[in-house]
Amino acid sequence: xxxxxxxxxxxxxxxxxxxxxxxxxxxxxxxxxxxxxxxxxxxxxxxxxxxxxxxxxxxxxxxxxxxxxxxxxxxxxxxxxxxxxxxxxxxxxxxxxxxxxxxxxxxxxxxxxxxxxxxxxxxxxxxxxxxxxxxxxxxxxxxxxxxxxxxxxxxxxxxxxxxxxxxxxxxxxxxxxxxxxxxxxxxxxxxxxxxxxxxxxxxxxxxxxxxxxxxxxxxxxxxxxxxxxxxxxxxxxxxxxxxxxxxxxxxxxxxxxxxxxxxxxxxxxxxxxxxxxxxxxxxxxxxxxxxxxxxxxxxxxxxxxxxxxxxxxxxxxxxxxxxxxxxxxxxxxxxxxxxxxxxxx
Amino acid sequence: xxxxxxxxxxxxxxxxxxxxxxxxxxxxxxxxxxxxxxxxxxxxxxxxxxxxxxxxxxxxxxxxxxxxxxxxxxxxxxxxxxxxxxxxxxxxxxxxxxxxxxxxxxxxxxxxxxxxxxxxxxxxxxxxxxxxxxxxxxxxxxxxxxxxxxxxxxxxxxxxxxxxxxxxxxxxxxxxxxxxxxxxxxxxxxxxxxxxxxxxxxxxxxxxxxxxxxxxxxxxxxxxxxxxxxxxxxxxxxxxxxxxxxxxxxxxxxxxxxxxxxxxxxxxxxxxxxxxxxxxxxxxxxxxxxxxxxxxxxxxxxxxxxxxxxxxxxxxxxxxxxxxxxxxxxxxxxxxxxxxxxxxxxxxxxxxxxxxxxxxxxxxxxxxxxxxxxxxxxxxxxxxxxxxxxxxxxxxxxxxxxxxxxxxxxxxxxxxxxxxxxxxxxxxxxxxxxxxxxxxxxxxxxxxxxxxxxxxxxxxxxxxxxxxxxxxxxxxxxxxxxxxxxxxxxxxxxxxxxxxxxxxxxxxx
Numbered sequence: 001x002x003x004x005x006x007x008x009x010x011x012x013x014x015x016x017x018x019x020x021x022x023x024x025x026x027x028x029x030x031x032x033x034x035x036x037x038x039x040x041x042x043x044x045x046x047x048x049x050x051x052x053x054x055x056x057x058x059x060x061x062x063x064x065x066x067x068x069x070x071x072x073x074x075x076x077x078x079x080x081x082x083x084x085x086x087x088x089x090x091x092x093x094x095x096x097x098x099x100x101x102x103x104x105x106x107x108x109x110x111x112x113x114x115x116x117x118x119x120x121x122x123x124x125x126x127x128x129x130x131x132x133x134x135x136x137x138x139x140x141x142x143x144x145x146x147x148x149x150x151x152x153x154x155x156x157x158x159x160x161x162x163x164x165x166x167x168x169x170x171x172x173x174x175x176x177x178x179x180x181x182x183x184x185x186x187x188x189x190x191x192x193x194x195x196x197x198x199x200x201x202x203x204x205x206x207x208x209x210x211x212x213x214x215x216x217x218x219x220x221x222x223x224x225x226x227x228x229x230x231x232x233x234x235x236x237x238x239x240x241x242x243x244x245x246x247x248x249x250x251x252x253x254x255x256x257x258x259x260x261x262x263x264x265x266x267x268x269x270x271x272x273x274x275x276x277x278x279x280x281x282x283x284x285x286x287x288x289x290x291x292x293x294x295x296x297x298x299x300x301x302x303x304x305x306x307x308x309x310x311x312x313x314x315x316x317x318x319x320x321x322x323x324x325x326x327x328x329x330x331x332x333x334x335x336x337x338x339x340x341x342x343x344x345x
Numbered sequence: 346x347x348x349x350x351x352x353x354x355x356x357x358x359x360x361x362x363x364x365x366x367x368x369x370x371x372x373x374x375x376x377x378x379x380x381x382x383x384x385x386x387x388x389x390x391x392x393x394x395x396x397x398x399x400x401x402x403x404x405x406x407x408x409x410x411x412x413x414x415x416x417x418x419x420x421x422x423x424x425x426x427x428x429x430x431x432x433x434x435x436x437x438x439x440x441x442x443x444x445x446x447x448x449x450x451x452x453x454x455x456x457x458x459x460x461x462x463x464x465x466x467x468x469x470x471x472x473x474x475x476x477x478x479x480x481x482x483x484x485x486x487x488x489x490x491x492x493x494x495x496x497x498x499x500x501x502x503x504x505x506x507x508x509x510x511x512x513x514x515x516x517x518x519x520x521x522x523x524x525x526x527x528x529x530x531x532x533x534x535x536x537x538x539x540x541x542x543x544x545x546x547x548x549x550x551x552x553x554x555x556x557x558x559x560x561x562x563x564x565x566x567x568x569x570x571x572x573x574x575x576x577x578x579x580x581x582x583x584x585x586x587x588x589x590x591x592x593x594x595x596x597x598x599x600x601x602x603x604x605x606x607x608x609x610x611x612x613x614x615x616x617x618x619x620x621x622x623x624x625x626x627x628x629x630x631x632x633x634x635x636x637x638x639x640x641x642x643x644x645x646x647x648x649x650x651x652x653x654x655x656x657x658x659x660x661x662x663x664x665x666x667x668x669x670x671x672x673x674x675x676x677x678x679x680x681x682x683x684x685x686x687x688x689x690x691x692x693x694x695x696x697x698x699x700x701x702x703x704x705x706x707x708x709x710x711x712x713x714x715x716x717x718x719x720x721x722x723x724x725x726x727x728x729x730x731x732x733x734x735x736x737x738x739x740x741x742x743x744x745x746x747x748x749x750x751x752x753x754x755x756x757x758x759x760x761x762x763x764x765x766x767x768x769x770x771x772x773x774x775x776x777x778x779x780x781x782x783x784x785x786x787x788x789x790x791x792x793x794x795x796x797x798x799x800x801x802x803x804x805x806x807x808x809x810x811x812x813x814x815x816x817x818x819x820x821x822x823x824x825x826x827x828x829x830x831x832x833x834x835x836x837x838x839x840x841x842x843x844x845x846x847x848x849x850x851x852x853x854x
Binding site (some may be wrong): 111209213214215218219221222225226228229231232233234235236292293 | 653671672673675677682684689690691692693694695696698700704705708712713714715717757761
């Protein structure tokens, strides 16, 4: 629209030349993005070196199936954290949903009898409870405008105490007959891959696609990056934030559905500290705790790293398994240090 | 190239053949630049010419790729901004360096608190009060930075620099956010500091300020010094020509508008608590200017109109009443608002160009999956339509110059194809060359039959762009001017209120 000077047009030409072919370096993830992946590969190599059973199908299935619960929750947590939120209540929520689900199935047993419909009803109830729990968290954050940390610190205590109360301080157990029918959901699988691993894989892939290729993911990043800008850009900030909590609640419900057949019971200590493991996995994976940037595949790697450390310590006599927490803690801090060096570069 | 005035005294702070590269791109090409005690040295140039980089190198925030920084003739012994500050080299950044939750006093003494084990709050408060009194500022030492308007924050930054006993003071566009009266206070302080022997670097896009303050002027273009001059050697026109590298014709488009049908009608519109009972109408193809002091309710009115603030009253589009409760509803009614605060409200600074461009119209780029190819195509078109100059397409928007950020924001707003566009401070902190481009864009929007509202504190801008001007004062419309009656004098009278004398230059109101 206006004449450019010679030097200006040279500059513009340069820009155009550059834009024509984005540099390869810019397309590859940086070293800090690959850091978690390298750490994972190192851990696998270390595990294989220390114990020959490490790479056996049995052990791999065991590690992955145990990762699946935290993993599904961590994928949901990635969206909450990316949009600038936090949810401390997920561990208690899982315990609460497990309790409600088992009680409901036991209560429905006389009328429905042992069968697939009863299991499906239990699953529906778990998802419904997760949805409502997430909705509650989300509404308190968006409508009542209370800090997510405070809201979920509160609901964390509420869910935990509710499940303890429902269990009357003990354990809520699923009816033995129903448990036999439900067991394969954890212990069996398709093509030799356990169901929890399959479900986790689907959740992870869907999460990665949602984060990178849908409006929902883009809006989460925008809101976490600067919620004012998002608001001024016609983004429905409150609804997206609410959706992240509801999504997380649903995924906690899904994780519970996969978890209940494993033990067939729930108690006041079910899902203890899951919230911290999930948050740690998200952070190790390279998602910024302050929001604005989310990486679902990183979260998956974070979850695997945390369970591998656990597994290696148990398999190898190198270090006492009691030091598990120490090593995980060091990894979390290292991950954040790596993130910082990225942002200052 | 004319020689700078000879000085017996050696420079306090000096750059010798400084080059700076970011990656493969050289930003500064061998800069020689010196600050002398008791002098104001103005550094001027278009956005992206390299002023900020020079200031960062002087202040120790960036290291040059080659060349030397000399303090008192010796290599500067500092590597960080904090070390430079300890040696009396203080930079006042455009983005303020204040802790928003601390008080004015706490900020001023931050890092050098008085007292032993326990803080001596009283002495610090008294010291702060003395500094603020010197600056003729009514700011209270106990006020929280968060609660202060931008202009007050600027004053606090200046007070902080005074408290640091600066020998060298680098000021990055300090007047950009100040009102006319505050600029006067700032100038008195600059003159006082100069008399005390402080070496000052001053930048501004307002060339009349340069003429008034500067003992020396250095003009930058594309990372090189293109002109050095002493006081009085360069006219404002000469400065602008040197900066842009070409003759500046009138930067405002010729008035031409053939207003069409009424596109927007606003009736007894109020945005509590400030804006009350505003009524006006806007035609197709018309540019309506809104003038008024900072704090007169201009931005509040605009934000109320697009649903960013709760408001009451009636909005009619093409004679049909519409309800606007959010930016989305405003967009659905064909109305868009371009914020005055592009860094806090307009752009995601740590995201790339494409993400920013499409954020408010993302639904048009595919459901359920965003079509990356269409986004890239939209960016390519925006870059050429709005002449956005980005070294790399995938760079963070925060690393673009202010002018290019503004062009991107304009492109983002126009992507929604709004019929009514409200542009708040279209050229704040933007160089002359980009300004004239943005004026041409605004003119083109009106020529296409869109209705444009321009809110501006820049008097020549309001007069140069608008077909009609509304003046706001204390949240109400003080008057409306059009045609013959639309003169600088008339606008200033309305802006200031009839009981005040409109006098002197009005370009800062």
